[in-house]
Structure formats: C-alpha cells, structure tokens
Amino acid sequence: MSDSTTAITGATALVGPELRPVENAVLIMTEGRISALGSSDDVAIPAEAQQVEARGMTLIPGFIDAHVHIGFFPPRRVLRAGVTTVRDLAWPPEIIFPMAERSKAPGFQGPLILAAGPMLTAPGGYPTRAGWAPSGTGLEVSGPEEAAVAVGRVKEQGAEVVKIALNPPAGPVLDEDTLKAIVSAAHERALEVTGHVYGLAELRKALDAGVDELAHMLMGTDRISPDLAARMAAEHMTVVPTLAIRSGGELKAALGNLGRFAAAGGRVVYGTDLGNAGASPGIDRREIRLMGRAGLSPAQIIESATAAAAAHLGLKDRGVLEVGAHADVVLIRGDPLADPKALGRVKKVWRAGIPAL
Ligand SMILES: [Zn+2]
Structure with missing residues (x-):
C-alpha cells in the first residue's frame, strides 16, 4: 500500500515551515513521502495516482x-x-x-x-x-x-x-x-x-x-x-x-x-x-x-x-508540507489561518502516505 501514489487536488496547502498558503494545490504522496507539491499549474498528476478531490479544504502537516x-x-x-x-x-x-x-x-x-x-x-x-x-x-x-x-x-x-x-x-x-x-x-x-x-x-x-x-x-x-x-x-x-x-x-x-x-x-x-x-x-x-x-x-x-x-x-522531515518530507498530512474543512476552529474539523488523515482508517 505504501508503494501506491496518491494525489490530493484542489485544496489550499500550507507549505513550508512558514505555512505559506498555496491555493488550488496538488500534493502527491509516493512511498511514504511527499514527492511533489505546488500549484495545479506547476505539478503534473501521475496517471497511476489515486486522486482525492479537496476543493474548499486546507492541507496542513499532521x-x-x-x-x-x-x-x-x-x-x-x-x-x-x-x-x-x-x-x-x-x-x-x-x-x-x-x-x-x-x-x-x-x-x-x-x-x-x-x-x-x-x-x-x-x-x-x-x-x-x-x-x-x-x-x-x-x-x-x-x-x-x-x-x-x-x-x-x-x-x-x-x-x-x-x-x-x-x-x-x-x-x-x-x-x-x-x-x-x-x-x-x-x-x-x-x-x-x-x-x-x-x-x-x-x-x-x-x-x-x-x-x-x-x-x-x-x-x-x-x-x-x-x-x-x-x-x-x-x-x-x-x-x-x-x-x-x-x-x-x-x-x-x-x-x-x-x-x-x-x-x-x-x-x-x-x-x-x-x-x-x-x-x-x-x-x-x-x-x-x-x-x-x-x-x-x-x-x-x-x-x-x-x-x-x-x-x-529533533524530528527530521516532519511537521512540514514540502517535497521530501514524510507524508504525514491532514485535510481539514475551512481555513485555519482565518479561524483556528477549523483545525478541529478533520476530514481525512494520512500517515506515511497511508490513509488512517
Ligand atoms: Zn501528563
């Protein structure tokens, strides 16, 4: 399962340690890591990727x-x-x-x-x-x-x-x-x-x-x-x-x-x-x-x-959404930078690119 590729599309991703919002983002997870991340204009979705549509939502690090x-x-x-x-x-x-x-x-x-x-x-x-x-x-x-x-x-x-x-x-x-x-x-x-x-x-x-x-x-x-x-x-x-x-x-x-x-x-x-x-x-x-x-x-x-x-x-490559980091990713409803209550509205979670059940 960790070998599969998942592409989350349409969400706003809070990227890097500075939590820079990237709208209409594509985040790709392969083999437990974030393998690509950016605006939909810049990131191609691999044909084999399983797609998760997330418009109106926000991606944050786990x-x-x-x-x-x-x-x-x-x-x-x-x-x-x-x-x-x-x-x-x-x-x-x-x-x-x-x-x-x-x-x-x-x-x-x-x-x-x-x-x-x-x-x-x-x-x-x-x-x-x-x-x-x-x-x-x-x-x-x-x-x-x-x-x-x-x-x-x-x-x-x-x-x-x-x-x-x-x-x-x-x-x-x-x-x-x-x-x-x-x-x-x-x-x-x-x-x-x-x-x-x-x-x-x-x-x-x-x-x-x-x-x-x-x-x-x-x-x-x-x-x-x-x-x-x-x-x-x-x-x-x-x-x-x-x-x-x-x-x-x-x-x-x-x-x-x-x-x-x-x-x-x-x-x-x-x-x-x-x-x-x-x-x-x-x-x-x-x-x-x-x-x-x-x-x-x-x-x-x-x-x-x-x-x-x-x-x-002392955790390396965690706590941040960026290429190469562990794919510990949380999808939430709403915009947590405008309203932190959104952080409690968890829609979906991946750890090492694997969905939490
Ligand atoms: Zn205690």
Missing part, C-alpha cells in the same frame, strides 16, 4: 502532540483525528517502549510514538501514588548517586526524553543535587529533560538545574512575571502548555503565564496531556481555543504543533 499518555486511548482514534506523532510523557516502560517500537511501522494504525518511559521522582513522590498512573509510571531516585543509573536505564530502554516531577502537593520532590545530577546525566546522553513543575519555587529550581522544558505550564495559580518569562526564554526553556486539562483559577493563571512567556519570545510546543480529564484524542479544539485566548495567533498555534514541535523534538 499535528504533533508533545504530551500524551497514549495508553488511555486506542492509537487509531488519535491518528484519525489529525495527530500523526505523539510523545508519551510517562507510562510503564515494559508497555510503552514496545508500543513506541511498533508505531515506527508505516502501516501502524496510530501516530508515531516517542516515549519518556517512567517519570523520575523522589521516593514516594508524584506519580507513584497518583490514581491515574499504573504501577511503574514513576521511577524513584533517592539521591544524586542514583541519577546516572536511572537515566542510563531509561535511555537504554528507548527514552527520547527524560521526564522529572517537582510536584509538592502530591508528595516528596527531588532535591536540588539529585535534580542537577539527573539533568547532567541526561545531557551527557544527548537527552533533554522535561518536567512536571508545580509552582514558582519549583520553576526556579528547574531553571537553576538546567531543565529544558515544562511539560505543562505551571500548575496551581502562581504568576510568572515578565522578568521571569524573559529568563525562561533567554535560557531556551520550552513550554508545552496543556491548557485543556485545567479550569477556574488554575486555567486563568496558566493563560496569563503562557501569554507572557510567548510575548517574551519563548518557544511554545503544542501538547494536551491526553489521558487527563479535559483533553480529547486528536487535534484538541479546547486546547486550540485556549491557546488563542492566551494570545497566540492562528499561525503560531499551527506552528507550535508542526514545524516548531518537530524542531524541538
């Missing part, structure tokens, strides 16, 4: 969700609703790493899965006692001397990133020395560190230790000042907002914090925390609406889930 717990949903539901790559940020290693391995096959009916494996935490800390987390979702690290072994173990199992927890309301947290030892062990192995970081005290600790990413905008209701947002941006800390899982005062705080971080030039990468209450499988309408409320433009929202996400996750 969404990348940088924070999920894929074990809560059938992977095909996630793919079918427009997400072609996910990063799982905590699940028992004996389940998630084999699943991530299987997901590499182009015919896999689900997104490509990158995984952190277990979350590194203090003994008894989050998520070892969390109701949602199956046993093995947390990996306890009791001191700096255990850091390298723990990081080495998850790296060997297949971790693409190291997840840590600094979540005082849910139990003890990693001390400064242990956190620093984890971060340096990760960086020595070319892994970045992402964190569940609760409030301002934990954020300062994470920045001091060199944590690369917030897996959520701060939880709780602490306010990140413009100065602190500028420090985060200057130190190249990336934020995965996960707004969809919040409500009330915590949502309000997260919206303000995200707005100030984005205004400071910080890198925002789309992520929903799928598996937690509030997030839905696939391109998440609520997350998108809330990112807009925080002040991100439609183009910034799309970029955060495509080109910026691929760059941040």
Whole structure:
C-alpha cells in the first residue's frame, strides 16, 4: 500500500515551515513521502495516482502532540483525528517502549510514538501514588548517586526524553543535587529533560538545574512575571502548555503565564496531556481555543504543533508540507489561518502516505 501514489487536488496547502498558503494545490504522496507539491499549474498528476478531490479544504502537516499518555486511548482514534506523532510523557516502560517500537511501522494504525518511559521522582513522590498512573509510571531516585543509573536505564530502554516531577502537593520532590545530577546525566546522553513543575519555587529550581522544558505550564495559580518569562526564554526553556486539562483559577493563571512567556519570545510546543480529564484524542479544539485566548495567533498555534514541535523534538522531515518530507498530512474543512476552529474539523488523515482508517 505504501508503494501506491496518491494525489490530493484542489485544496489550499500550507507549505513550508512558514505555512505559506498555496491555493488550488496538488500534493502527491509516493512511498511514504511527499514527492511533489505546488500549484495545479506547476505539478503534473501521475496517471497511476489515486486522486482525492479537496476543493474548499486546507492541507496542513499532521499535528504533533508533545504530551500524551497514549495508553488511555486506542492509537487509531488519535491518528484519525489529525495527530500523526505523539510523545508519551510517562507510562510503564515494559508497555510503552514496545508500543513506541511498533508505531515506527508505516502501516501502524496510530501516530508515531516517542516515549519518556517512567517519570523520575523522589521516593514516594508524584506519580507513584497518583490514581491515574499504573504501577511503574514513576521511577524513584533517592539521591544524586542514583541519577546516572536511572537515566542510563531509561535511555537504554528507548527514552527520547527524560521526564522529572517537582510536584509538592502530591508528595516528596527531588532535591536540588539529585535534580542537577539527573539533568547532567541526561545531557551527557544527548537527552533533554522535561518536567512536571508545580509552582514558582519549583520553576526556579528547574531553571537553576538546567531543565529544558515544562511539560505543562505551571500548575496551581502562581504568576510568572515578565522578568521571569524573559529568563525562561533567554535560557531556551520550552513550554508545552496543556491548557485543556485545567479550569477556574488554575486555567486563568496558566493563560496569563503562557501569554507572557510567548510575548517574551519563548518557544511554545503544542501538547494536551491526553489521558487527563479535559483533553480529547486528536487535534484538541479546547486546547486550540485556549491557546488563542492566551494570545497566540492562528499561525503560531499551527506552528507550535508542526514545524516548531518537530524542531524541538529533533524530528527530521516532519511537521512540514514540502517535497521530501514524510507524508504525514491532514485535510481539514475551512481555513485555519482565518479561524483556528477549523483545525478541529478533520476530514481525512494520512500517515506515511497511508490513509488512517
Ligand atoms: Zn501528563
């Protein structure tokens, strides 16, 4: 099936990392890659191509969700609703790493899965006692001397990133020395560190230790000042907002914090925390609406889930519609640059040129 050629015609394609609209486009997929892309005046349709007529619709790169717990949903539901790559940020290693391995096959009916494996935490800390987390979702690290072994173990199992927890309301947290030892062990192995970081005290600790990413905008209701947002941006800390899982005062705080971080030039990468209450499988309408409320433009929202996400996750030839890229393509109804709600109206999805069923 991956050897077949498909031509999508008539849609507006958002081309390249800058999402340049090309009207009445022809996008051709062959052997899992985009083999031709341009205006219908410039691109010939091969005689053997299976044609998909898509007038009035928009072609976007498949969404990348940088924070999920894929074990809560059938992977095909996630793919079918427009997400072609996910990063799982905590699940028992004996389940998630084999699943991530299987997901590499182009015919896999689900997104490509990158995984952190277990979350590194203090003994008894989050998520070892969390109701949602199956046993093995947390990996306890009791001191700096255990850091390298723990990081080495998850790296060997297949971790693409190291997840840590600094979540005082849910139990003890990693001390400064242990956190620093984890971060340096990760960086020595070319892994970045992402964190569940609760409030301002934990954020300062994470920045001091060199944590690369917030897996959520701060939880709780602490306010990140413009100065602190500028420090985060200057130190190249990336934020995965996960707004969809919040409500009330915590949502309000997260919206303000995200707005100030984005205004400071910080890198925002789309992520929903799928598996937690509030997030839905696939391109998440609520997350998108809330990112807009925080002040991100439609183009910034799309970029955060495509080109910026691929760059941040080190994914080559993904997150972009261009010749040579993986044919991870989503067809939606309407114009998402005019109205980001269109992103939730997924008509058809291809991963590696193969239609999602
Ligand atoms: Zn999560």
